[in-house]
Amino acid sequence: MKDSPIEEVNPDIESIVKGNTAFALDLYERLKPTENNLFFSPYSISLALAMAYAGARKDTERQIAQVLHFTSGQQQLHQTFACLEMELKAVQDWSGILLRTANSLWPQTGYPLLKEFLNLVNNYYGVVVTAVDYQKDPEAAENIINAWVAEKTQDKIQNLIPSNSLNELTRLVLVNAIYFQGDWKNKFDNTLTETAPFWITSAKKIQVPMMEQQETFGYKETEDLQVLQLPYVGNDLSMLVLLPKQINGLRELEDNLTLKNLANWIEGLQEREVRVFLPRFRVSSQFQLNETLIAMGMRDSFDENKANFSGMDGRENGFCIGAVVHQAFVDVNEEGTEAAAATAVGMVNLCLSEPPLPVPVFKVDRPFIFLIREKITGSVLFLGKIVNPEESL
Structure with a gap:
């Protein structure tokens, strides 16, 4: 596989990626109280809200920028998002993975959106604009939008917009969809997969299909934490697994999941041979x-x-x-990972996401956090935690 064509990252892209990651961790902080598995795409949510931000003004604009950690002006922000999308597309073109995003606008038939707004979202987000009639048949509009999302996510995201969510007051729906499929750079041998215990708590364990391999990976270890980077083909996208050393250590890890700590863990990764045990899992969240x-x-x-x-x-x-x-979906198995997500923002007229070291063992047999990220820009595309790998199998 040839090297990445991206030689260095534009400082504006570095800034927007840092903001997107800060938003991802802020959102995780709000969603983490669930006792169940959690998975979402902060990148999809940021993109969908960025399109809404393009039309926001005054205090509304300021508040969205603060929450999303947008630090540049409107024009520069959208230009930078477009550049980031181009770099992610370049990664797909050379690396052998699938990484596709799509944006769309669904206005009420005959509703007069400003030409300047339509030009901006078309130029920088490549939106497909399709008029639908929420006033006459909101259910038909839901079905059309949901079908578009399903098609863009290889049918992994179904019924993004729940039944009866749209009504005659709806005037515009902005949608982002993202799909990722990548094989591991080093696949797991499925003949080595065996049933093994996974400790949900120190007092409760279940039996799960546990994959195994011993290879050279990016690895870091602290007093309380093991960090492993599992690359996909092309060596640009990877899964970063954050594994607390204590069975009941997820809560403390979540408390320490800050922008600074995440950067330090990633920067501290060193290539070394690691014996890895990772459960197969499949998660969907809405x-x-x-x-x-x-x-x-x-x-x-x-x-x-x-x-x-x-x-x-x-x-x-x-x-x-x-x-x-x-809505988001991820499936992790011996071959690799398939993940998809979609976000819809509904706009309405009235309101009613040195010496040889011993080979470390990285045994993921307890709750953990994982991220799927693009290495060159640092974009966190997906983020989640696994409390029970059997939950959605």
């Missing part, structure tokens, strides 16, 4: 993110009396966000 985003600071966006998305239709009290829904 979220309605309204209350979460409001709690994070996007208050005005959902308030019919305060929202200002005049950059979309020219009216200060025209739009507010009615709903932000997100």
Whole structure:
């Protein structure tokens, strides 16, 4: 496999990736109280909300920027997102993995969106614009949008927009979809996969299919934590597994999951031979993110009396966000990983995501956190935790 064509990352891209990662960890902090498995795509949510941000003004604009950690002006931000998308596309073109994103706008038939807004999201996000009729048949509109999402995610994301979520007040839905499929650079031999215990808590264990291999990987160990980087073909995308040393150590790991610590763990990885045990798992998650985003600071966006998305239709009290829904899926097995996610933002007129070292053993037999990230830009595409690998198998 040839080396990456990307020689160095634009500083603007580094800034936006740092902001996207900060948002990812902020959102994880809000979603982590679940006792179940968790998986989402912060990248998909950031992209969908960036398109909404393109039409936000005044306090609404300021609050979205604060929550999403957008630090540059509107024009530069969207240009940089477009550059980031181009670099991720270049990774797919040379690396042998599939990494596809798609954006779409679904306005009410005949609703007059500003030409400037449509030009911006088309130029920088490559949106497909399709008019639908929410007033006459919102159910048909739901079905059309959901079918588009399913097609863009290889049918892994079904029914992103729940039944009866859209109504005659809906005027616009902005959607992002992302799909990833990559084989491991070093595949697991399925003849070595055996049933083994996985400790959900120190007092409760289950039996799961545990994959095994011994290879050279990026590895770091601290007093409380083991970190492993499992690369996909092309060596650019990888899964980063954060494994607490204590069975009941997930809570402490979550408390320490900061931007600074994550950067230090990644920078501290060293190539060495590691004996790896990793459970097969499959997880799907679905979220309605309204209350979460409001709690994070996007208050005005959902308030019919305060929202200002005049950059979309020219009216200060025209739009507010009615709903932000997100769905994600991941399947990890001996061959590699398949992951997909989609985010929809529904806009409505009125409001109703040295010497030889001993070979370390990295045995993932207890709850852990994992990320799928692109190495060159540092983009965190997916983030989650596994409490019970059997939960969704």
